[in-house]
Amino acid sequence: MANHSGDNITYERHYQTVGYEASDYIWNFLMTCGNFLRLDFYQFKAIITIIVLVMIFYALKDETTNLYYVILMYAMSFVFMDSQVLRNFLAMSVLLFSVRYLKDIQNRKNFFKYIICIVIATGIHKSFMIYIILLLLLLKNEKSFRWIIAFLGISLLGITIISGEIPFLDDILQYIDLGDKSSVFETRTGYGGIPVILIHLYTIFIIKNLCERLKNKYTKEQLNFYNTVYFIDICMITILPLLLLNLNFYRLIKNVTLLNYAVLANAFSNYKNASSKFIVFMATAILAIAWFIFETNIFGNMEDVVFTVLNP
Numbered sequence: 001m002a003n004h005s006g007d008n009i010t011y012e013r014h015y016q017t018v019g020y021e022a023s024d025y026i027w028n029f030l031m032t033c034g035n036f037l038r039l040d041f042y043q044f045k046a047i048i049t050i051i052v053l054v055m056i057f058y059a060l061k062d063e064t065t066n067l068y069y070v071i072l073m074y075a076m077s078f079v080f081m082d083s084q085v086l087r088n089f090l091a092m093s094v095l096l097f098s099v100r101y102l103k104d105i106q107n108r109k110n111f112f113k114y115i116i117c118i119v120i121a122t123g124i125h126k127s128f129m130i131y132i133i134l135l136l137l138l139l140k141n142e143k144s145f146r147w148i149i150a151f152l153g154i155s156l157l158g159i160t161i162i163s164g165e166i167p168f169l170d171d172i173l174q175y176i177d178l179g180d181k182s183s184v185f186e187t188r189t190g191y192g193g194i195p196v197i198l199i200h201l202y203t204i205f206i207i208k209n210l211c212e213r214l215k216n217k218y219t220k221e222q223l224n225f226y227n228t229v230y231f232i233d234i235c236m237i238t239i240l241p242l243l244l245l246n247l248n249f250y251r252l253i254k255n256v257t258l259l260n261y262a263v264l265a266n267a268f269s270n271y272k273n274a275s276s277k278f279i280v281f282m283a284t285a286i287l288a289i290a291w292f293i294f295e296t297n298i299f300g301n302m303e304d305v306v307f308t309v310l311n312p
Contacts, residue, residue, distance in 0.1 A: 007084040012041040026123030055093035063225045069265035075190045076288035080306050091125040103228045105137045144236045153237030160241040193243025196250045204233045206283045211267045229259045
């Protein structure tokens with residue numbers, strides 16, 4: 001899909017001039033390997049896509065009893081954009097795979113395995129270094145701590161909306177070498193990031209209200225997964241202010257949405273009442289459609305996001 005159009009034109013140019021994305025060292029290494037094997041860009045893309053789909057399957061297959069539900073919601077929301085943003089797509093699969101370690105991050109081995117996953121994802125797409133914040137899950141057993149994180153995130157968001165600046169961001173960036181990518185922190189979206197902020201808050205609302213009441217029906221593994229994903233959603237509140245600087249940061253929120261689809265899939269399966277199932281399905285569908293509308297009407301447009309895939 002979307003072979004000779006959209007972002008693939010840029011990716012193909014990068015692939016043919018290996019070294020362009022040298023700062024993303026693992027992505028650059030993969031392109032070098034592809035060129036060494038004499039693969040054209042679309043053969044290279046096909047292999048990467050297969051790897052991503054396998055990783056996502058293994059990341060979610062043990063977390064949900066209804067993988068088809070997740071696939072349906074994914075098809076309603078992200079499939080068109082992900083068919084084009086190959087680098088983020090690959091790094092996202094590494095992040096999703098790493099959640100198995102986040103579920104028991106207190107275990108030292110899992111702690112280091114998660115760090116390794118984030119290093120790999122960052123080597124593919126530098127923005128993924130932000131997910132180091134999920135190490136806050138080390139404190140997930142402290143029930144009051146997630147409310148502290150939420151309060152700090154909402155407060156930071158409010159300050160950013162009012163002042164137009166994220167407090168202490170410039171001081172932090174002095175210690176991080178982002179090269180030319182640092183320019184994303186110099187732009188402003190005004191209120192352009194508000195839709196994603198509302199989508200994420202809606203996600204937390206439905207997860208809390210539709211899944212929390214099923215705790216006594218979940219298996220131990222499903223309960224651990226729910227608690228982990230819910231805590232991840234809370235942690236992601238602290239990232240929301242970045243959306244007021246540059247809309248490209250929306251992918252930092254979007255990348256964990258498949259986890260929420262999986263949690264909601266478990267809720268859908270565990271509810272026995274047909275009306276309850278319908279409510280869960282509609283709430284998830286609204287979430288998926290909201291993401292689709294954002295990607296095709298706010299961040300991009302139908303012609304660039306959808307039509308380039310259907311008519312490559």
